[in-house]
Amino acid sequence: MLLALAMASSASTIRLSSRSLIFSLFFLLPLLISNANANGDAGSAVSICIVGSGIGGSSVAHFLRRYSPPNLNFTIRIFERNGVVGGRMATVNVSGHTFEAGASILHPRNLHALNYTKLLNLTINTPSDSESSSGFAIWDGHKFVFKTLSFKSKLPFAQKIVSLANSLIMLLRYGFSLVRMERFVESAVNNFCKYYEGFETRPVFETVDEMLQWAGLYNLTTRTLAMELADAGLSPLLIQELVTVITRINYGQSVNMSGLAGAVSLAGSGGGLWSIKGGNWQMAAGLIDHSEVDLHLHEEIESISSKGEYYELNSTQRNSYTCDVAVVATPLDELSVQFTPPISIPKRELQHTHATFVRGLLNPVYFGLNSVAEIPELVGTIEDPDLPFSSISVLKQHNENDFTYKIFSRKSMADATLDSIFSVRTETIRINWGAYPHYTAPEVFAPFILDGQHLYYVNAFENAASTMETSATAAENVARLILSRFFTSGPINLANLSSSTDGGVRHVDL
Ligand SMILES: Cc1cc2nc3c(=O)[nH]c(=O)nc-3n(C[C@H](O)[C@H](O)[C@H](O)COP(=O)(O)OP(=O)(O)OC[C@H]3O[C@@H](n4cnc5c(N)ncnc54)[C@H](O)[C@@H]3O)c2cc1C
Ligand SMILES: *[C@@H]1O[C@H](CO)[C@@H](O)[C@H](O)[C@H]1NC(C)=O
Ligand SMILES: *[C@@H]1O[C@H](CO)[C@@H](O)[C@H](O)[C@H]1NC(C)=O
Numbered sequence: 219m220l221l222a223l224a225m226a227s228s229a230s231t232i233r234l235s236s237r238s239l240i241f242s243l244f245f246l247l248p249l250l251i252s253n254a255n256a257n258g259d260a261g262s263a264v265s266i267c268i269v270g271s272g273i274g275g276s277s278v279a280h281f282l283r284r285y286s287p288p289n290l291n292f293t294i295r296i297f298e299r300n301g302v303v304g305g306r307m308a309t310v311n312v313s314g315h316t317f318e319a320g321a322s323i324l325h326p327r328n329l330h331a332l333n334y335t336k337l338l339n340l341t342i343n344t345p346s347d348s349e350s351s352s353g354f355a356i357w358d359g360h361k362f363v364f365k366t367l368s369f370k371s372k373l374p375f376a377q378k379i380v381s382l383a384n385s386l387i388m389l390l391r392y393g394f395s396l397v398r399m400e401r402f403v404e405s406a407v408n409n410f411c412k413y414y415e416g417f418e419t420r421p422v423f424e425t426v427d428e429m430l431q432w433a434g435l436y437n438l439t440t441r442t443l444a445m446e447l448a449d450a451g452l453s454p455l456l457i458q459e460l461v462t463v464i465t466r467i468n469y470g471q472s473v474n475m476s477g478l479a480g481a482v483s484l485a486g487s488g489g490g491l492w493s494i495k496g497g498n499w500q501m502a503a504g505l506i507d508h509s510e511v512d513l514h515l516h517e518e519i520e521s522i523s524s525k526g527e528y529y530e531l532n533s534t535q536r537n538s539y540t541c542d543v544a545v546v547a548t549p550l551d552e553l554s555v556q557f558t559p560p561i562s563i564p565k566r567e568l569q570h571t572h573a574t575f576v577r578g579l580l581n582p583v584y585f586g587l588n589s590v591a592e593i594p595e596l597v598g599t600i601e602d603p604d605l606p607f608s609s610i611s612v613l614k615q616h617n618e619n620d621f622t623y624k625i626f627s628r629k630s631m632a633d634a635t636l637d638s639i640f641s642v643r644t645e646t647i648r649i650n651w652g653a654y655p656h657y658t659a660p661e662v663f664a665p666f667i668l669d670g671q672h673l674y675y676v677n678a679f680e681n682a683a684s685t686m687e688t689s690a691t692a693a694e695n696v697a698r699l700i701l702s703r704f705f706t707s708g709p710i711n712l713a714n715l716s717s718s719t720d721g722g723v724r725h726v727d728l
């Protein structure tokens with residue numbers, strides 16, 4: 219029913235070709251003003267508007283196209299306040315070299331990302347063997363409490379021995395707790411993989427709680443990582459050191475974060491991690507290119523008003539858009555989008571991560587060492603409020619005395635602090651990310667459907683865990699929700715989108 223009404227409401231829209239734009243504007247101005255809300259050149263098609271061009275927004279567009287029958291006529295608009303797509307997938311240029319500035323690593327079992335890579339013909343980067351056996355150490359502010367061997371050799375057998383020796387060093391310090399940690403992560407990853415099942419067995423989820431419960435992941439959001447790991451039998455030393463280092467690197471947070479976000483964070487420290495050559499943002503760019511999207515760059519949405527049968531989205535460009543379906547694909551926590559009527563979501567704080575890129579040379583004196591060569595390629599830190607950084611890693615070695623480093627910290631790195639850590643600094647770039655939610659336990663979740671109608675919120679799922687793949691997974695579910703809730707009656711058979719073995723999941727049929 220909504221579909222028919224929406225079609226009627228925009229039926230009088232005028233199609234303008236760009237060549238005759240000025241001429242037409244002159245004569246049609248009065249008509250255009252009276253139709254200020256109309257859908258531009260969208261004709262009578264249903265209009266779906268997406269706010270945000272990150273992996274979430276671009277994935278919604280992709281799955282809407284992939285799952286809809288060819289006779290379903292709808293337009294997709296994506297609004298992006300920045301001049302580039304990708305959001306938190308972005309690169310930084312440090313003296314001519316390009317590095318990931320935000321989301322950098324993907325897990326081998328991130329099937330949506332893998333599919334995108336194939337579909338878009340992107341090239342995969344895997345960390346080279348020399349990198350994987352490179353040095354890692356844990357700094358407590360005074361000394362390295364743990365250090366692996368770092369031995370650079372091009373000989374594969376030498377690398378094998380080093381990595382074997384490092385496994386032994388780890389085992390000696392942390393014992394069989396390491397195996398328990400691996401089991402804990404494996405179990406969470408296996409549960410997550412249920413989201414790749416087909417429509418026959420996988421329902422469409424109306425809430426995040428329901429989605430997590432179905433996969434057996436909900437309980438992990440009700441307790442902290444520290445509690446979950448203690449129950450799993452991990453030693454306090456492993457939790458205080460290695461686990462803490464990993465959660466600080468991946469989420470800038472302590473082991474007091476929720477168990478689920480913690481498990482995801484630990485999964486992002488295993489083997490087989492990969493990224494996309496030239497930048498992960500190309501996934502978003504490619505998905506948008508392949509999904510017949512009308513992309514509006516430099517257009518920030520400042521208000522979303524429900525007008526009963528449609529939504530009115532106003533932008534800072536002073537444009538007003540009529541949308542039958544509106545999708546918010548960005549965290550709302552630090553945004554000032556005005557909703558009419560107001561929406562209510564649980565208050566959530568974002569963890570800010572300061573990514574600082576430095577071209578130069580670390581000062582071994584800072585670490586109580588004699589030479590730069592002794593500093594491991596990845597320095598993680600334990601929880602101590604006096605530590606100015608969470609991690610420092612080598613991104614590239616240009617020559618013996620010239621490196622590019624990446625530093626993660628919870629606060630901005632002051633020049634004076636950098637001057638004590640580095641002996642040489644030729645370029646410094648600082649990025650302050652509203653990076654991901656600050657995770658607590660128990661978590662509370664915003665709904666996927668913000669108003670019970672057709673206003674959707676992809677990033678409600680981010681309170682479970684924030685990664686490129688979780689965004690894509692939430693987006694896939696939201697695309698199914700839209701298709702099953704908006705386009706229902708009529709000749710279009712969308713039965714395949716809903717689950718046949720309906721595991722207690724509701725469908726609102728309009
Ligand atoms: C430093 C850092 C490291 C990370 N590391 C990893 C990692 O290694 N692996 C991993 O998987 N994940 C990682 N993440 C998390 C990952 O980046 C996010 O989970 C994911 O990219 C979120 O995608 P999204 O599309 O949901 O949101 P975003 O990428 O934030 O996209 C939202 C988009 O909406 C736009 N927008 C916001 N408001 C408006 C508005 N009013 N109008 C128009 N446009 C608007 C924004 O400009 C942005 O482009 C990392 C994040 C950070 C910050
Ligand atoms: C979709 O709608 C537009 C606008 O009315 C129309 O021009 C186009 O032919 C339609 N496409 C299909 C496949 O029906
Ligand atoms: C990086 O920036 C420099 C100038 O700051 C520019 O000359 C160069 O083309 C940029 N490189 C890339 C890969 O964007």
Ligand SMILES: *[C@@H]1O[C@H](CO)[C@@H](O)[C@H](O)[C@H]1NC(C)=O
Pocket residue numbers: 339
């Ligand atoms: C995919 O990429 C390869 C190498 O970059 C190129 O040779 C090939 O033509 C590309 N194929 C498509 C379909 O774009």
Ligand SMILES: *[C@@H]1O[C@H](CO)[C@@H](O)[C@H](O)[C@H]1NC(C)=O
Pocket residue numbers: 329330333414
């Ligand atoms: C990946 O793509 C293949 C081929 O299109 C498809 O069969 C499979 O279901 C996709 N996987 C996911 C997780 O969407």
Ligand SMILES: *[C@@H]1O[C@H](CO)[C@@H](O)[C@H](O)[C@H]1NC(C)=O
Pocket residue numbers: 434435437
């Ligand atoms: C989650 O916790 C509840 C209550 O403690 C329990 O009944 C349920 O079996 C748990 N579910 C899983 C999947 O562990």
Ligand SMILES: *[C@@H]1O[C@H](CO)[C@@H](O)[C@H](O)[C@H]1NC(C)=O
Pocket residue numbers: 472473474601
């Ligand atoms: C974690 O929580 C415990 C118990 O509430 C608290 O004592 C500790 O200080 C917290 N640690 C951090 C790093 O916030």
Ligand SMILES: *[C@@H]1O[C@H](CO)[C@@H](O)[C@H](O)[C@H]1NC(C)=O
Pocket residue numbers: 254521522523530531532537538556558
């Ligand atoms: C959005 O723009 C329209 C047209 O300019 C205007 O009438 C309306 O009041 C605006 N809505 C909000 C919430 O600002």
Ligand SMILES: *[C@@H]1O[C@H](CO)[C@@H](O)[C@H](O)[C@H]1NC(C)=O
Pocket residue numbers: 713714
């Ligand atoms: C959709 O479901 C019908 C009947 O259940 C089946 O015949 C058809 O192959 C399915 N289509 C797809 C694309 O899965």
